[in-house]
Amino acid sequence: MNPFRSARPAPQPSQEMNRKAARVRRPLRRVFADSSAVTGLEFAMVGPIFLLLILGVLENGLTLWTQSVLDNATRDAARLTLTGQSQNGGTSFATQLCNEVSGLMKCSALQYRIQTGSTFAGISSTISGTGSTYSGFSAYPTAITGASLGSPGDDVLVQVVYTRTYIVPWVGHMMSASGSERLVATAAFENEPY
Numbered sequence: 001m002n003p004f005r006s007a008r009p010a011p012q013p014s015q016e017m018n019r020k021a022a023r024v025r026r027p028l029r030r031v032f033a034d035s036s037a038v039t040g041l042e043f044a045m046v047g048p049i050f051l052l053l054i055l056g057v058l059e060n061g062l063t064l065w066t067q068s069v070l071d072n073a074t075r076d077a078a079r080l081t082l083t084g085q086s087q088n089g090g091t092s093f094a095t096q097l098c099n100e101v102s103g104l105m106k107c108s109a110l111q112y113r114i115q116t117g118s119t120f121a122g123i124s125s126t127i128s129g130t131g132s133t134y135s136g137f138s139a140y141p142t143a144i145t146g147a148s149l150g151s152p153g154d155d156v157l158v159q160v161v162y163t164r165t166y167i168v169p170w171v172g173h174m175m176s177a178s179g180s181e182r183l184v185a186t187a188a189f190e191n192e193p194y
């Protein structure tokens with residue numbers, strides 16, 4: 001027996017390295033096993049896409065609602081022309097139109113045109129112009145009266161244009177290059193013999 005020799009053999013270098021690596025791996029395992037921030041990380045990845053989707057749905061819903069309000073207001077205001085009330089000193093077309101849309105739209109943003117003729121074939125429905133200016137259209141509060149509304153038995157085409165800007169600008173620019181959308185409501189009818 002050698003007195004300088006210990007009872008326990010000296011660790012091999014590879015065993016020593018394994019112990020050191022194990023000491024380093026233990027805290028890393030704890031960090032990677034910790035799942036307390038996973039929800040926040042997942043939301044950071046999916047949240048912006050989800051938010052964009054929700055805002056897009058809300059903007060489209062508001063556009064459809066605005067179009068429906070504009071259609072109904074145009075139809076109701078055109079009824080005054082159809083029955084001769086606007087021609088005979090009753091509520092004007094512009095006033096009725098504004099009264100019906102004022103809760104949702106600015107009346108000053110509305111443009112409208114009333115065309116009359118003996119047949120619909122002679123009336124053009126083309127809307128020309130850019131931005132918020134359209135040729136042949138009047139803006140609120142310009143009242144259309146008299147012969148412009150037609151006589152009994154005339155064919156009449158009423159067009160109302162509203163340029164709607166999106167509430168969330170970056171969603172609007174994704175849906176439209178200009179950040180706004182042109183909504184058009186049309187009513188075509190033959191004036192009654194009033």
